[in-house]
Amino acid sequence: MIEIKNLKKAFGSKIVLDGVDMVIPHGETMCIIGKSGCGKSVLLKQIVGLLTPDEGSIAVDGQDILSLNKNEMFELRQQIGFVFQGAALFDSYNVFENAVIGMYEHGVKDINLLEEEAKRVLSAVGLLPDISEKNTSNFEKEWNILSNKKPSDLSGGMKKRVGVARALVGNPKYIFYDEPTTGLDPVTSEQIDDLVLDLANRFKVTSIVITHDIFSVYKVANNVILLNNGLVQFTGTADDLKKSSDPVVQEFILRYNK
Ligand SMILES: Nc1ncnc2c1ncn2[C@@H]1O[C@H](COP(=O)(O)OP(=O)(O)O)[C@@H](O)[C@H]1O
Ligand SMILES: [Mg+2]
Known part of the structure; x- marks a missing residue:
């Protein structure tokens, strides 16, 4: 569970967050929406x-992250x-290297371990067959083709999937997605939404999804937070959002209801 209380952040004289509270219970998917530049990524x-x-x-x-030392933060x-x-x-790394770069940089140099984890996460995001087929010749064939590809060989949706695969390395309890569907066409966006849902269900991860896309909110969110002028303007379920009479909420929905 993540609990945020009275969070404030300014850059110089520019106040970005001016006292934000939110709770993200274990296993939930929280969407954070709001205009560009309102402080979602911050x-x-x-x-x-x-x-x-x-x-x-x-x-x-339950751990206050501001009191953690370097090792605890790690x-x-x-x-x-x-x-x-x-x-x-x-761009210069292939899919295999891109997927497990973090693990490698954290000291895992054993090629077998790296390949094992890359196969697991690339399969989890649907770029390889189901992991139960790992020892089949088909899986090996697909792995050989995919793992050697460079980002320039991949579609937009496949690149996002590699980005998600990388986030799954080491089986995290939490996944944070910063605008996972921005720049994708509607069909590919929906496939990424499905992936977010699927991972939440299969791996029981607690997720935060920053998005501009109101359709993604309706599809993946248990709860939604709308940030506006440094504050939480709205918090509730996606259904509550739809029904809200708050003019700021309505404006947001209208504007992004492409
Ligand atoms: N490291 C930084 N230094 C100075 N200003 C920043 C920094 N990061 C973000 N900002 C500013 O904070 C505001 C919120 O940024 P951001 O959280 O990236 O917005 P968004 O909601 O689109 O993700 C923007 O005005 C941005 O310019
Ligand atoms: Mg952002």
């Missing part, structure tokens, strides 16, 4: 320690998979 980055809040508290599974980071805005793949 919020997520503070939960993983990439940015430090000015005020307020963030507790992950341990916590192992529990959180982060799917960055854009796919954030390395």
Whole structure:
């Protein structure tokens, strides 16, 4: 569970978050919506320690992350998979290397272990056959083709899937997605929404999904938060969002109901 209280963050004189509270219960998928530049990514980055809040508290599974030392923060980071805005793949690395780069950089150099984990996560995101077929010649064939591909050989949707596969390495308890469907066509967006749902169900991960896409919200969210002017303007279920009479909520829904 993640509990955020009175979170404040400014850059110079620009106040981005001005006292944000939210609770994300275990196993839930929370969508965070709001206009471009309203602080969605800044919020997520503070939960993983990439940015430090000015005020307020963030507790992950009861641990106040602001009081963690470097090693404790490292341990916590192992529990959180982060799917960055854009796919954030390395163009010169192949799919295998892109998937397990984090594991490699954290000291795992055993090629068998790296391949094993890459097969597991690439299968989990649907880029390879089901992992139960791992020892079949078909799985090996598909693995050989896929693992050697470079990002430039992949479609937009496949790149996103590799980004998600990377976030699944090490079996995290949490997955944070920063705009996973932005830049994708509607059909591919829906496939990524399905993937988010599927991973939440199969791996029981607690997810935070930042999105612009109101259809994604209706599809994947247990709860939604709308950020506006540094504050939580709305919090509730996707259904509550639809029915809300708050003009700010209505404007958001109309604007993004493409
Ligand atoms: N590292 C930073 N330094 C200065 N300003 C930043 C930094 N990161 C984000 N901002 C500013 O904070 C605001 C919120 O950014 P962001 O959270 O990325 O918005 P979004 O809701 O679109 O994800 C923007 O005005 C952005 O320019
Ligand atoms: Mg952002």
